[in-house]
Amino acid sequence: MKTTVIIRSLLLLALIGCFGVTEAQVLKTRQKEYKKALKQRAKELKKDGYTPKGAGSLELYVREAINKEFDTDENGDSKFAVVYTSAVDPTFEGAATACRSAARAALAGNIETRVAELVKRSLNTEQISMKSAEGINKTVTAGKQLIAQRVSMEDTYTLFRELKDERDGKAIIEVNYAGAYSQKLAMAKAREFLREQMKNEAEELHRDLDKIFDLD
Numbered sequence: 001m002k003t004t005v006i007i008r009s010l011l012l013l014a015l016i017g018c019f020g021v022t023e024a025q026v027l028k029t030r031q032k033e034y035k036k037a038l039k040q041r042a043k044e045l046k047k048d049g050y051t052p053k054g055a056g057s058l059e060l061y062v063r064e065a066i067n068k069e070f071d072t073d074e075n076g077d078s079k080f081a082v083v084y085t086s087a088v089d090p091t092f093e094g095a096a097t098a099c100r101s102a103a104r105a106a107l108a109g110n111i112e113t114r115v116a117e118l119v120k121r122s123l124n125t126e127q128i129s130m131k132s133a134e135g136i137n138k139t140v141t142a143g144k145q146l147i148a149q150r151v152s153m154e155d156t157y158t159l160f161r162e163l164k165d166e167r168d169g170k171a172i173i174e175v176n177y178a179g180a181y182s183q184k185l186a187m188a189k190a191r192e193f194l195r196e197q198m199k200n201e202a203e204e205l206h207r208d209l210d211k212i213f214d215l216d
Contacts, residue, residue, distance in 0.1 A: 030070070038066045050159035050176050053092065061157035061178075068156060068180040080180045081110060082156065088163065088174045096158050099177035107181060108148035111190050114183075115140045118212045128208035135205060136212065139197050140190065150189040153179045187213065 042062045052061055068080040083106045087098035119136055122128040140147070156178040165172050191213045198205060 034066065034070050037069070038063060041066060045159060045176060048176075049161040051161065053158055053160055058159065061159065065156040065178040065180070068154075078183060081107075081183050081186075082178055082180045083107060083110075083153075084176070084178050086174060086176045088172050090170070090172055092160055092173045092175065095160070095173050095175035096177065099158070099175050100153075100155075100179065103153060103177060103179040104148050105145075107151060107153065107186070108144040111147050111151075111186055112140055112144045114187065115190055115212075122208070122212050127211045129204065132205045132208035135198065135201065136194060136209065139194055143193055143197060147186075147190050147193045150193070151181050151186045153181045156180045 042059050045062065046058055050058065052058055065082055065084075069078070069082045071079045073079055083103040085099045085102040085106070087095045087102065089095035089098060116137055119128070119133045123130065123133050157176075159176045161174050161176075163172050163174050164170070191209070194209055195206075198209070
């Protein structure tokens with residue numbers, strides 16, 4: 001099983017302000033990257049023999065996943081994270097379930113990483129105490145799987161192909177999966193979970209918690 005998480009962000013203001021690049025140029029570059037990613041992903045999956053389970057072409061499903069990757073908000077930040085996983089099993093349902101489980105685990109890891117980054121930024125600017133930082137990181141690490149369960153993940157595509165088991169020659173199914181989730185929602189659920197778990201902590205920690213998530 002393999003898991004690849006792809007999260008793309010475009011910092012329009014930074015590019016325009018620092019390098020004198022026009023917004024039109026940035027968007028043109030973005031469009032080229034989009035077309036390249038779409039073409040490459042579809043080509044690889046088709047070459048490997050994957051097909052969709054259900055109606056619609058492979059290209060249609062891949063386009064939906066790539067659209068999620070490249071969808072940005074008014075600040076040029078990615079709205080969604082797309083998680084790609086694959087798994088093998090004697091049945092399609094078994095392989096698909098394993099893929100979704102792996103994607104959910106990746107989501108949990110992404111939440112832990114993102115919160116740790118926010119905590120580090122707050123520490124570097126001396127906005128929060130070390131005690132608060134340690135408490136928040138420890139709570140997220142312990143509860144990241146529970147947080148991930150609160151975040152809805154969309155099945156962007158579930159493709160499959162038939163293989164032969166090298167051990168006995170029997171047919172097995174490999175599923176290639178893409179799932180997308182809202183990064184904003186993930187952080188909102190992390191904040192909600194931390195408030196619940198640390199409700200009896202000192203007021204200072206709750207103030208520090210607000211400072212951390214206000215950076216996101």
